[in-house]
Amino acid sequence: MESFAASLLNSLDIALLLFVIAVGLNIVFGVLNVINFAHGALYMLGAYFTFTIVNIWGLPYWPSLIIAPLAVAAVAIVIERVMLRYVYDRHITDSLLLTFALLLIIDDLVLMIWGPGIQVVEPPALLKGTFTVFGGRYPVYGLFVIFMGLVMVWGLWALFTKTRAGRIMRAASIDRDMAQTVGINVPMVLTGVFAFGAWIAAIGGVVAAPMRAIGPAMGDKIIIESFIVVVIGGLGSFPGTFLGAIVLGLIHGFGGRYLPDISLVLPYLGMALVLLLRPQGLMGGRGSA
């Protein structure tokens, strides 16, 4: 029983971190119609910037939560302006290949700058240590991850439903030409949305930094996980991303415990089943960013 509670908490922190990363991928897909293969690399950049801010510059952890995502968003603006915007009118394969090229470039730059080793960032003093839940040990930091995830869920939901910026994004995702006609500066919105997606991914990176090993391959792994989340929940669906993240979190949290022999296959099996039975995803609908 005690490790059931720990597994559940563990599933939750995995799920909410996955949500934060995958939701940016899904927003970018919904509005730009681009599958961003480099999204995981942007998440990784967030984690490495945190490492530099905390371990190299010697600043406390908290400022990195502001600085690193802004820095990554700035990188994303350059990427969108210099490369990505030239392939919007082409087949979706082209943007996939272009962002894959970006993934290779960012991965190698990270390797050049920070080296091949695994880096560790200490959690802030406030969040160190573990506590006991039903006799099982659970890190305090995990609670912070869950808290941050819930803040993002609430914040993004409020953004999309309550604010003008959110409505503009939804308008651009449903019909770009019409949005342009009614006076929305669509090219600017597209740049903004890509930067926004990168900003969210980088927040995921900063939050993950003290919990996950920071290494040059961390982006390659998370991007596939994000694809799974987005596919299970539904491409372009915001509530779907949340549901997909919970499903994958539970698979990770409990799969290894109850089905250790096939734990690695389970996420892909879930993804394939959803694609075959309900290709639009569990919460799928079109154009519902």
Add this chain to the structure above:
Amino acid sequence: MKGSIPLVVMAAVLLALATLPYYVPYFYIFVATEVLIMGLLAGSYNLIFGYTGMLSFGHAAFFGFGAYITAMLLMHFEVPLLWAMIASMAGALVLAAIIGFFCVRLDEVYFAMLTLAFGMMVFAVALQWRSLTNGSDGISGFPLPEFGLGIDLTLADPMVYYYMVLVIVVLASAVLYLITRSPFGLMLKAISENPERVAFCGVNERRHRLIAFIIAGTFAGLSGALFAPFNRVANPDMVHWTQSAEPVLMTILGGAGYFMGPYFGAAVFVLLETWITSYTDQWMLFLGIVLALMVLFFRRGLLGTVLDRVMGR
């Protein structure tokens, strides 16, 4: 007149490959062997990507499966290599039939995602079924017995292995070429250009796509079977999605519009990798920049761009 240019070029390339060991340093025998094997992988991939218009991200599943079958048969049963290769093709055919059966139901992004999911499922099995696949270490240390059919080849000699690979890749590619030139191949081209219209004409386009998927998977299995003895190991890396990305990159590099494009792309890819990694570690950075430039400015690929000029397209 212009139509004979590709034939002349082909003959020249074949002659150059057949006489290669006489004028290049010994080391390049290894490089050329890898180019041929990867060329077959990319060439098989282009049947579904360039010809049928399906972007698959799971092609390494068949490549890796073929490699594992050959490695295991050599390890445990010491069968002649020829039979191991045939078994690899048969195994890859069955796997492609199963995966393809599901995948061709979907289009575009959904197709790409489903091939990725199946490919990674095969990867997960290769990694996790330790008793059979030896986990992340893979299968290595298998012997290289005779070729089979009473043909006496010293396969451990890289020169001999190169010529064997050359003959097999040329034969397999000739079959692939004939398929692309057949009515079936032309139908695939039509499907990639306008699937609705093809379906409207009464053609079962889903079945055509499935058959193309199976053929491509089978030849990918053959290239895996050639690669395992060359690489002396079959491991999960060969099934990972990053391996699936390689034939995609090679095809884009060479050009998906011509049959020889992916082969040319494989040659450029392997040669660049060999040269650049001998000078610097930044191979991926270089590859990423080249790929981005190709997608942005030379969407028809290196060979495609050149041939378009020559042929006046």
